[in-house]
Amino acid sequence: MKDEALAPPELRLRTRDFSVRILRLGDSLPHTRSSDVIAHQIIRSGTSVGAHYREAARARSNAEVISKLETALQELDETDYWLELLVESKLVSSKKLEPLRKETNELIAILVTCVKRVKAKAKR
Numbered sequence: 001m002k003d004e005a006l007a008p009p010e011l012r013l014r015t016r017d018f019s020v021r022i023l024r025l026g027d028s029l030p031h032t033r034s035s036d037v038i039a040h041q042i043i044r045s046g047t048s049v050g051a052h053y054r055e056a057a058r059a060r061s062n063a064e065v066i067s068k069l070e071t072a073l074q075e076l077d078e079t080d081y082w083l084e085l086l087v088e089s090k091l092v093s094s095k096k097l098e099p100l101r102k103e104t105n106e107l108i109a110i111l112v113t114c115v116k117r118v119k120a121k122a123k124r
Contacts, residue, residue: 011053011110011114012050012053012054012057014107015049015050015053015054015072015107016050018046018049018050018103018104018107019046019047019049019050021046021100021103022042022043022046022047022079022100023043023046023047025039025042025046025092025097025100026039026040026042026043026046027039029086029091029092030091034089034091035086035091038082038085038086038089038091041078041082042079042082042083042086045075045076045078045079045082046075046079046082048072048075049072049075049076049079049107052068052069052071052072052075053068053069053072053111055068056068056069056072062118062119062121062122063122065118066115066118066119066122069111069114069115069118070115072111073108073111073112073115076104076107076108076111077108079104080101080104080105080108083097083100083101083104
């Protein structure tokens with residue numbers, strides 16, 4: 001990414017740490033048919049957030065930055081969906097997932113801000 005103000009470099013570590021937390025959650029789920037499906041889905045969506053962020057950091061254009069960051073946002077939203085299902089299905093307590101859901105929502109807010117900044121910059 002050409003301008004670090006658009007997406008702070010510490011976000012690279014934060015999205016990687018998020019991926020590690022998601023991997024640990026997936027591994028901690030009981031092995032039932034439904035939890036195995038959710039584990040697969042949440043690991044796929046949750047770990048792709050950091051990958052898309054890194055792709056945005058190497059983007060060649062503002063349009064590409066926006067595309068990668070918006071894809072990361074979609075993956076965060078999907079991850080939040082799977083977290084909701086874990087709670088609703090009573091596979092994991094809401095209290096246990098509260099910190100991870102908080103981080104999911106904070107990352108969403110940060111990436112939304114990044115996208116808005118890139119779009120504003122592109123208009124200038």
